[in-house]
Amino acid sequence: MxxxxxxxxxxxxxxxxxxxxxxxxxxxxxEPSLKSALEGKFYIGTAMNHSQILGLDSASLKVIKKQFNSIVAENCMKSEQIHPKENEYYFDLADQFVDFGEANDMYIIGHTLIWHSQAPKWFFVDEEGNEVSREVLIERMKNHIHTVVGRYKGRVKGWDVVNEAILDDGSFRKSKFYNIIGEDFIKLAFQFAHEADPEAELNYNDFSMAKEGKRNGVVVMVKSLQEQGIRIDGVGMQSHIAMKYPDIKEYEKSMQAFSELGVNVMITELDLSVIPSPFENDGADVGNRFKYSQAMDPYKDGMPDSAVVAFNKRYMEFFNLYLKHQENISRVTLWGVNDGNSWRNNWPIPGRTDFPLLFDRNNEAKQIVNEILIAAKNH
CATH class of the missing domain: 1.20.5 (Single alpha-helices involved in coiled-coils or other helix-helix interfaces)
Structure with a gap:
């Protein structure tokens, strides 16, 4: 017994x-996640860097898989990296990025096809170093877009076709593409992308979108494309925000103005810098650089409680706005996974310690994540 x-x-x-x-x-x-809380409202995404795509940053990958349902290539699809020489393409990293997205049921965004800042120099010159003709640059654009978009046809769901072509006053940026081709380079880029993948979402992406001049310039540009019968599906509002800019009311005006065009509004490249800026500017021109000083790096040993409270309040102003306009927003994409791998640590002053994302340097969710989850439940 x-x-x-x-x-x-x-x-x-x-x-x-x-x-x-x-x-x-x-x-x-x-356990709640951002993607489950925001399901049915809009995609919540993040940019993936090289080490994440290669599988070297396993801790960040766990966060990506749990929290996000959309990914964008931070650098590996930019023309300078994927097409550094005229007849040479490097697809290995981009292939792995797309493979990861498909394996984890992500909405995959390609970034970016035409951008003046990280375009290879050969695009614009001949073998002797002379500037190419309009016809030659158009052909090079066409070949580049057809090759890249065509390779991922049906797999990459959306493309940032043209990046940062409008200045803050609403005029066209005098880039090499503009100077050689004229404003038609935008129309042609969208046309070529549509030819390469008729089902892909095609978007325009830019910073400082809360400024009235840029807002009006983008509206005029989008209307011009639509009147010419050129397909454009969305406008991406780069949102490299700070504690004092942009003005939230002006930001909302831009969201409304773009949605009234009948296109999707996307919040792209979202991060919130809490450290001082050397200029009162809400742009994101990667060419701007300033020397390091301790006075401009106040939180090197961590954020005080007062700064955390202000950070959470500021982030929620924007997420409440996204939830308010969820019918017109297709996705919100953070520009990085955790504070440690954010570009804001090195721009516009290299070597600083910033805290711009939703997860800390140990990939732990910040308090703001829970606040977003609660807000999502109430909308």
Whole structure:
């Protein structure tokens, strides 16, 4: 009888252990995430860097898989990297990026096809170093876009076709593309992308979109494309925001102005800098650089509680705005996973310590994440 009692006790303990384990699994599965909380409202995404794409940053990859349902290539699809020489393409990293997205059921965004800042120099000159003709540059654009978009046809769901072509006053940026081709380079880029993948979402992307001049310039540009029968599906509002800029009301005006065009509004490249800026500017021109000083790096040892409270309040102003306009927003994309791999640590002053993202340097969710989850539940 004692032996049977021992067997019964052992069996009971085993059953209880299994029940406890099952509860722990269910608890883990039920833990809220950004993507589950925002499901049906808009995609929530992040940019992936080289080490994440290569699988070297496993901690960040866990965050990406759990929290996000959309990814964008931070650098590996920019023409300077993917097409550094006229007849040479480097697709290995981009292929791995797309493979990761598909394996994890992500909405994949390609970034970016035509951008003046990180375009290879050969695009614009012949073998002797002379500036190419309009016809030659158009052909090079066409070949580049057809090759890159065509390779990922049906796999990459959306493309930032043209990046940062409008200045803050609403005029066209006098880039090499503009100077050689004229404003038609934008129309041609969208035309070529549509030819390469008729089903892909085609977007225009730019910074300082809360400024009235740029807002009006982008509206005029989009209307011109639409009147010419050129397909454009969305406008991406780069949102490299700070504690004092942009003005939230002007930002909302731009969201409304773009949605009234009948295109999707996308919040792209979102991050919130809490450290001082050397200029009162809400742009994101990567060419701007300033020397390091300790006075401009106040939180090197961590943010004080008062700064955290202000940070959370400022972020929620924007997320509440996104939730308010969720019918017109297709996705919100953070520009990085955690504070440690954010470009804001090195721009516009290299070597600083910033805290612009939703996850800290240990990939732990900040308090703001829970606030977003609560807000999403109430909308």
């Amino acid at each position: 004692i032996k049977n009692k021992h067997i019964r006790l052992t069996s009971t303990a085993l059953i209880l252990s299994l029940i406890f384990a099952a509860c722990q699994v269910n608890k883990k599965q039920e």
